[in-house]
Amino acid sequence: KAGVTQTPRYLIKTRGQQVTLSCSPISGHRSVSWYQQTPGQGLQFLFEYFSETQRNKGNFPGRFSGRQFSNSRSEMNVSTLELGDSALYLCASSLEVRKRDGYTFGSGTRLTVV
């Protein structure tokens, strides 16, 4: 059974550009959540999607957006990149009825903004 797949693994962008990250959840998982991980801040919740609908959103500016497709794959987009957006972006999927069992995470996309 394939795990959560995130692409690309590494990304270098210039300040002011935009970026799109992709996440394919485990087959059958319809809930996808995104987190930003930075040193000293831990994991900060970005948003959660379920059945193509954003169900929950963290405290991030509107430059951060996402969407989910009918096959449960999800993308997140960051526009007008800032240096502070450099981070590891983690995607996690779960079975809705078994979320209490925890997430399954991908290996993340390391975004560096220069």
Place this chain on the structure above:
Amino acid sequence: AQTVTQSQPEMSVQEAETVTLSCTYDTSESNYYLFWYKQPPSRQMILVIRQEAYKQQNATENRFSVNFQKAAKSFSLKISDSQLGDTAMYFCAFMISNTGNQFYFGTGTSLTVIP
């Protein structure tokens, strides 16, 4: 507000020894779940152990066990017989089951097992 505090940014332990990682949290909810995740250098977050808040019995998974003190809102992780492969970042987290199922994470503890 829901918060998770891990007061030990870094810890080390000798191989085969026992180490305890601390975690405290704050929530006014009574129904939630607690987790410890491990993140090795490969970056993949791996679930180590989970605990239901309504259960008084502490969870155990092989060499990993927790000390859950609900009144004190404390959820520490004990690793027995530490192995080199235990070297990783460890994150404490909790999920409130009736508010969108959002997870709240601490800032992590970097554990190094010394041979």
